[in-house]
Structures are given as C-alpha cells and as structure tokens.
Amino acid sequence: MFKIGNIKIESPLFLAPMAGVTDHPFRVICKRFGAGMVYTEFVSADGIIRENEKTLNMIKFSDEERPIGVQIFGDDPEVVSKSAKYIYDNFKPDLIDINYGCPVPKVTKKGAGSAALKDLCIMEDITAAVIDAVPQIPITVKMRVGWDSENIVSTKAGILLEKLGIKAIALHGRTSTQLYKGKANWDYIKELKESVNIPVIGNGDVLNYTDFNNMIEYTKCDAVMIGRGALGNPWIFRNIQDEIFSEDYKVNNLDTVKKTCIEHIKLLIENKAEKVSVGLSKKHLSWYLKGFKNSSIYRKEIMYCENVNDMIKILKNI
Ligand SMILES: Cc1cc2nc3c(=O)[nH]c(=O)nc-3n(C[C@H](O)[C@H](O)[C@H](O)COP(=O)(O)O)c2cc1C
Structure with a gap:
C-alpha cells in the first residue's frame, strides 16, 4: 500500500x-x-x-x-x-x-x-x-x-x-x-x-x-x-x-469470459445510447473472444448484429 x-x-x-x-x-x-x-x-x-x-x-x-x-x-x-x-x-x-x-x-x-x-x-x-x-x-x-x-x-x-x-x-x-x-x-x-x-x-x-x-x-x-x-x-x-499473493484465481475459461461480456454489454446499455452501446460492444467482444476456439466465426456473427440482444444470444450459444 x-x-x-x-x-x-x-x-x-x-x-x-x-x-x-x-x-x-x-x-x-x-x-x-x-x-x-x-x-x-x-x-x-x-x-x-x-x-x-x-x-x-x-x-x-x-x-x-x-x-x-x-x-x-x-x-x-x-x-x-x-x-x-x-x-x-x-x-x-x-x-x-x-x-x-x-x-x-x-x-x-x-x-x-x-x-x-x-x-x-x-x-x-x-x-x-x-x-x-x-x-x-x-x-x-x-x-x-x-x-x-x-x-x-x-x-x-x-x-x-x-x-x-x-x-x-x-x-x-x-x-x-x-x-x-x-x-x-x-x-x-x-x-x-x-x-x-x-x-x-x-x-x-x-x-x-x-x-x-x-x-x-x-x-x-x-x-x-x-x-x-x-x-x-x-x-x-x-x-x-x-x-x-500465491492464490489461484486465474480467469481464462470461456464461462467467465461470456459472463463478463454480458455484464459489460449490460453496463454499456445502462449508460449509453443503444447505437453507441452496439458499436462499443462489438469492439470489446472482439477483444474478449480473441484466442478462443472458433472465435473468428463468433466475432464475425457479432459484427453483423444490429442490437445487443442478438449479441447476448450469440454469446449464450457459444
Ligand atoms: C486505444 C488507446 C487509447 C489511449 N488513450 C490514452 C489516453 O486517453 N490518455 C493517455 O494518457 N494515454 C492513452 N493511451 C496510452 C496508454 O495509456 C498507455 O500509456 C500505452 O498504451 C502504453 O501502455 P501499455 O503497453 O500497457 O498499453 C492510449 C492507448 C491506447 C492503446
């Protein structure tokens, strides 16, 4: 400290x-x-x-x-x-x-x-x-x-x-x-x-x-x-x-990533206009999903979404 x-x-x-x-x-x-x-x-x-x-x-x-x-x-x-x-x-x-x-x-x-x-x-x-x-x-x-x-x-x-x-x-x-x-x-x-x-x-x-x-x-x-x-x-x-502190938290599993993505989208929608939230969600999700199996397919699908609900649906199905 x-x-x-x-x-x-x-x-x-x-x-x-x-x-x-x-x-x-x-x-x-x-x-x-x-x-x-x-x-x-x-x-x-x-x-x-x-x-x-x-x-x-x-x-x-x-x-x-x-x-x-x-x-x-x-x-x-x-x-x-x-x-x-x-x-x-x-x-x-x-x-x-x-x-x-x-x-x-x-x-x-x-x-x-x-x-x-x-x-x-x-x-x-x-x-x-x-x-x-x-x-x-x-x-x-x-x-x-x-x-x-x-x-x-x-x-x-x-x-x-x-x-x-x-x-x-x-x-x-x-x-x-x-x-x-x-x-x-x-x-x-x-x-x-x-x-x-x-x-x-x-x-x-x-x-x-x-x-x-x-x-x-x-x-x-x-x-x-x-x-x-x-x-x-x-x-x-x-x-x-x-x-x-030699603890063992280590976030790198897909479930935590998906949960964080959804939490992030919800915070965006609570705080910004829908159009801005959609744009920012796309940007962040493409970072979050990098490196996971088939991520390029999901990232592409997300890029075509016009609203955040569709993005959340894709995330839930990963
Ligand atoms: C997308 C992006 C936006 C940035 N915007 C700012 C900013 O508004 N103010 C600032 O002081 N530095 C800004 N930076 C610089 C970062 O704060 C940081 O100094 C730089 O990325 C080096 O640190 P890193 O190697 O950990 O990324 C920005 C960097 C990036 C990648």
Missing part, C-alpha cells in the same frame, strides 16, 4: 487511461477484477469549460470506481486550470491527471499532450496553474519519456514537476514519435524513480505477472499501469494479484 497525496492506494495495479476504451462500464469491470486505480479517457479542457455535453459525460463515474483520476489535456494554462477547477467543483474525483503523453497529431499540433515535452516552460505553466486552481486534491501527470530519442526529458521534467507540487508521475517508456513501435524503455522509469521522491507509476508493455514483476524489480516503481494488456482481458489485475 502507498499513497498519492492523501489517497490510499491498496493495489499497485493501475488501469491506464485509454480513449475510446476506459469509459464507465470498462472501468467498473476492471475495478471488480482488482484494478487499484482507474482513470477516465483523456478529456479536452476546452470541451469542459464550454460544457460540451459529450465531454462532460466522459467524466461521470460511480463511487464503486474510487479511487479514480480524471485525465485532462490542453495547451492553454488558463483553460486547463479552469477545466480542472470545474471538474473538482462538479465531480470531485480523487485526483486530476494532466496528459503530457498523447502523440496524436490532432492533439499535439495545438501544443497539447506530448507536445509539452518539447517545451518544458509550457509544461511548467500548465502544471503550476492547475495545482494553483485545485489545491484540494492531488494533481498527477502521465507522460512519455520525450518527444523523440534525441530529446529525452522524463527525468528533468519529473524533477521539475515534483518541485511544482505534482503528487505522482506515470511514465510510459516510449517517445512521442515512437507511437507504439519498438519496446518501452524501462531504463527511464528506473532513472525517474531514482530522481524523485513522489510515487512513480511504470507503464509500457506489461501483459502478465512476469512483466509486472520484472518492471517492479528493475525500476523499483511504486505501481504498474496496464493499458493494452487489459483489452478483452480485465481479469489481468486479479490474475497478477493472485500470483503476488
């Missing part, structure tokens, strides 16, 4: 923020399978202060998800800090996380996301403004190691962020230009951990207990954040935890 600011973190297994994936239903499922901390998808600071309905819906969460972080991105210190205050006043999450890692051009060309890694002055201004606007809860950062391999800044940025009052840093061991290619370089996570006193959350390429253990042993990071390893595999948190 460790703390981020004054928040007790019971498990060192964090669900990474993922746009289009870590919505309320998926977060609830990961939480039920033991995720120690979950985050919203990144939300636009501009959208928040304009009170865009779709953006605000992305922030809604239930108490079951706590501790939860709302992740924001933006390029203007005033807008980002106003959005952080709006989030605190209206939603009261456990923490607010600033995204300095997104490599998507639509985000970086305006100076947001990982573009801040090219200009630590901007990073400093945004961070200081957010901390000043929301002194009540911890402000954290998630970032990549640098813009490109010639410009690695994670340790320098980490020291600066700690001085400004950031309470934890999640570091994805890739550069922005690397996108998801190659391997995450855990050396930078290790270096950051040796250089700051706040918790460091290691991120990148953890797919199972062995990876988790290797990352903790090698970098000495305080927690591990898992993204792609949780797609269609939310029990990864429980499975890793059980290896840590």
Whole structure:
C-alpha cells in the first residue's frame, strides 16, 4: 500500500487511461477484477469549460470506481486550470491527471499532450496553474519519456514537476514519435524513480505477472499501469494479484469470459445510447473472444448484429 497525496492506494495495479476504451462500464469491470486505480479517457479542457455535453459525460463515474483520476489535456494554462477547477467543483474525483503523453497529431499540433515535452516552460505553466486552481486534491501527470530519442526529458521534467507540487508521475517508456513501435524503455522509469521522491507509476508493455514483476524489480516503481494488456482481458489485475499473493484465481475459461461480456454489454446499455452501446460492444467482444476456439466465426456473427440482444444470444450459444 502507498499513497498519492492523501489517497490510499491498496493495489499497485493501475488501469491506464485509454480513449475510446476506459469509459464507465470498462472501468467498473476492471475495478471488480482488482484494478487499484482507474482513470477516465483523456478529456479536452476546452470541451469542459464550454460544457460540451459529450465531454462532460466522459467524466461521470460511480463511487464503486474510487479511487479514480480524471485525465485532462490542453495547451492553454488558463483553460486547463479552469477545466480542472470545474471538474473538482462538479465531480470531485480523487485526483486530476494532466496528459503530457498523447502523440496524436490532432492533439499535439495545438501544443497539447506530448507536445509539452518539447517545451518544458509550457509544461511548467500548465502544471503550476492547475495545482494553483485545485489545491484540494492531488494533481498527477502521465507522460512519455520525450518527444523523440534525441530529446529525452522524463527525468528533468519529473524533477521539475515534483518541485511544482505534482503528487505522482506515470511514465510510459516510449517517445512521442515512437507511437507504439519498438519496446518501452524501462531504463527511464528506473532513472525517474531514482530522481524523485513522489510515487512513480511504470507503464509500457506489461501483459502478465512476469512483466509486472520484472518492471517492479528493475525500476523499483511504486505501481504498474496496464493499458493494452487489459483489452478483452480485465481479469489481468486479479490474475497478477493472485500470483503476488500465491492464490489461484486465474480467469481464462470461456464461462467467465461470456459472463463478463454480458455484464459489460449490460453496463454499456445502462449508460449509453443503444447505437453507441452496439458499436462499443462489438469492439470489446472482439477483444474478449480473441484466442478462443472458433472465435473468428463468433466475432464475425457479432459484427453483423444490429442490437445487443442478438449479441447476448450469440454469446449464450457459444
Ligand atoms: C486505444 C488507446 C487509447 C489511449 N488513450 C490514452 C489516453 O486517453 N490518455 C493517455 O494518457 N494515454 C492513452 N493511451 C496510452 C496508454 O495509456 C498507455 O500509456 C500505452 O498504451 C502504453 O501502455 P501499455 O503497453 O500497457 O498499453 C492510449 C492507448 C491506447 C492503446
């Protein structure tokens, strides 16, 4: 157990923020399978202060998800800090996380996301403004190691962020230009951990207990954040935890997968419009069913479904 600011973190297994994936239903499922901390998808600071309905819906969460972080991105210190205050006043999450890692051009060309890694002055201004606007809860950062391999800044940025009052840093061991290619370089996570006193959350390429253990042993990071390893595999948190405590849970049987799929679909339908739920169910089911016998046949059938009841029927017949 460790703390981020004054928040007790019971498990060192964090669900990474993922746009289009870590919505309320998926977060609830990961939480039920033991995720120690979950985050919203990144939300636009501009959208928040304009009170865009779709953006605000992305922030809604239930108490079951706590501790939860709302992740924001933006390029203007005033807008980002106003959005952080709006989030605190209206939603009261456990923490607010600033995204300095997104490599998507639509985000970086305006100076947001990982573009801040090219200009630590901007990073400093945004961070200081957010901390000043929301002194009540911890402000954290998630970032990549640098813009490109010639410009690695994670340790320098980490020291600066700690001085400004950031309470934890999640570091994805890739550069922005690397996108998801190659391997995450855990050396930078290790270096950051040796250089700051706040918790460091290691991120990148953890797919199972062995990876988790290797990352903790090698970098000495305080927690591990898992993204792609949780797609269609939310029990990864429980499975890793059980290896840590030598218990024997191991979810990988078809019955649990089917039960989780149906639970996920029901959560989607309770929380979103039918059309959106159908689209998201197709995406998640194709991840969940990967690797099972005849899965390509079922996945194809599911792709043709026009409503969730038909999907549930297919699942029940597998
Ligand atoms: C579909 C998808 C969406 C993502 N969206 C976000 C996001 O909104 N905010 C963020 O900080 N990182 C985002 N990421 C990056 C992940 O949080 C994580 O840093 C990255 O996937 C590396 O971790 P992994 O190897 O465990 O997947 C996203 C990644 C994926 C695959």
